[in-house]
Amino acid sequence: MRLNAIVSFHCHAGDRRNRRERKCTARGDRLRLPAAIATALFFWLSIVPVPAQAVAASSSGEKTSQSTNSAGAEWRSIAEKYIDFCFLTNPEFATRSGVHTYDGRLADLSPQARRKNIEQIKRFIKDINAIDYKSLSPDEQLDWNLVAGDVHEKLLELEDLQLWRKDPDKYSSLATESLFVLIERDFAPLEDRLKSAIEREEQVPALLKQGEANIDSQVVPEIYNVIALEQLPGMISFFETTLPSVFKSVKDKALLEKFEQRNKACAQALKDYQSFIKNKLSGKSHGQFAFGEANFKRKFFNEDLAEESIDELLANGESELRRLQKAFKDVAHQIDPDADPLKTFESISSNHPAPDKLIDSVKSTLEEIRSYCVDKPICTIPSEERARVDETPPFERALSFASMSTPGPLEKKAREAFYYVTLPEKDWDPKRTEEHMRSFSWGDLINTSVHEAYPGHYVQFLWVNHAPSTVRKLFGCSSNAEGWAHYCEQMMLDEGFHKGDAKLRLVQIHDALLRMCRYMVGIRMHCRGMTFDEGVKYFITEGYMEPANADRETKRGTIDATYLVYTYGKLKILALRKEAAEKNGDRFDLRAFHDAFLKEGFPPIALVRARMLNLSVPKYFDAAGKGRSD
Secondary structure, rough: OOOOOOOOOOOHHHHOOOOOEEOOOOOOOOOEOOOOHHHHHHHHOOOOOOOOOOOOOOOOOOOOOOOOHHHHHHHHHHHHHHHHHHHHEEEEHHHHHOOOOOOOOOOOOOHHHHHHHHHHHHHHHHHHHOOOHHHHHHHHHHHHHHHHHHHHHHHHHHHHHHHHHHOHHHHHHHHHHHHHHOOOOOOHHHHHHHHHHHHHHHHHHHHHHHHHOOOOOOOOOOOHHHHHHHHHHHEEEEEEEEHHHHHOOOOHHHHHHHHHHHHHHHHHHHHHHHHHHHHHHHOOOOOOOOOOOOHHHHHHHHHHHOOOHHHHHHHHHHHHHHHHHHHHHHHHHHHHOOOHHHHHHHHHHHOOOOOHHHHHHEEEEEEEHHHHHHOOOOOOOOOOOOOOEEEEHHHHHHHHOOOEOOOOOOOOOOOOOEEEEOOOOOOOHHHHHHHHHHHHHHHHHHHHHHHOOOOOOHHHHHOOOOOOOOOHHHHEEEHHHHHHHHHHHHHHHHHHHHHHHHHHHHHHHHHHHHHHHHHHHHHHHHOOOOOHHHHHHHHHHHHHOHHHHHHHHHHHHHHOOOOOOOOHHHHHHHHHHHHHHHEEEEHOOOHHHHHHHHHOOOOHHHHHHHHHHOOOOOOOOOOOOOOOOO
């Protein structure tokens, strides 16, 4: 499961590391990469005694149907303790979620903490399995599956995937993200946030040293070094430039002097860590990035309750890929019957705003899309709040084109949301800049804004604020969140937005091909031996992508193994919609369907289906953590 996949740079890591919901990449996706997109650093946990306090206050007033027997009370107690555990052992996640009890702490990634963490996770698994599942209410059963998936995913990450040994970017990204969440929103007076920043900065050098001790060059894939080194310059700049500029208005000179000392030490620690990667890892790393079929399938089940075999997934993906490619050619020929389809698309993608006009151009599209959603109607938008459009933070740019960063569901004060777009770097040559900006053609601006804002991620975030339980607000999966946003791209055009504009439809199909290639490349690289170079070629030849973006997408796929969730989730939502329409006949109403889907939060679609169709909620995990298909 993804912790708080909606509220992070959903990445689009998206979906950013959770989503690795944590932030997103090309053409309107949050990067779900570990260091970026998301609160998915949840598995970087230390262990300390867990007080059941941080969530108790927020749990009051929940609307979920609750059983009144002892099993229900026991379950609610375990759920509260588990959420506290997640906050306490991953303070960055707590801050991002809107819980500020641990704003001065940083995660402990030492071997001792990791061992204690594994022990505690196993105790949670034992306690969860001891619950009388049949005595829980349907809402509690849904929440039980969410927590069960998350604890088993943590164990998989720590014991089997062991990315703490393989991914140097984890440590530098965690250090940077932990400081960024303190300045992104004004949840407390600036001076108070500066004090928390100083406390966290005091722990950054030790965190990076833990990284140097934990990382094993024999298991690190060389491509992970490349990604980490691409991210680090932006991170160093964040400490050297961004943080000082944010806190310069603080009046307490003694506090500023202390910050200056700590901040310089952090910047130097990142430079030393950069040297460690360059001198100790680069060119000397011999690991494989492929997760392997067993780990891939286990991960996909833990996160999304996906029960299909790898062969089924590939066969379904191949069929959808060919359908999209045919549709791309058919629509291109509608626009210009005599031109090559790729030339037609290139003529569209070359029509984009100038880099210095990009942010204003994004802003100008949002109200139009929002108005259509209300007037059609597409779905209920449960707030008049708007997201702010801004430039992607420097340390997130290496793997992100556009992303939505929303406030934590438990945040009480700082409620602003940010729609980030990545501008080309000033030192890029004209060719690279043009390739980058082609992802922001006018059609892409519309499609990306549908995905990120209306009725995609931002609208779903607004609904998550009203989810029926704290568990449902914090836990979910990317096949729901990213599947919903990707579904919206096609659905809006199907429902008449821009009146059948063939150029916009061609852009939408091209974006669908991108997600389709993620689907196929992710599975093939991690389960069927596809190499990095073959992945790049696949994006170019099958998805009609520019080489620079194909390279970026393939890098992401080396670590974001399950970034098939966009297409997978979209197809599941379409299937559920068809099932609901057949069941309701003439009574089927599209807005009512969308509202019913969104009100459940963002759990796996199999669980949403059970609630929407009034079916029993299956118990997906047995005592060993295996699913029904194992």
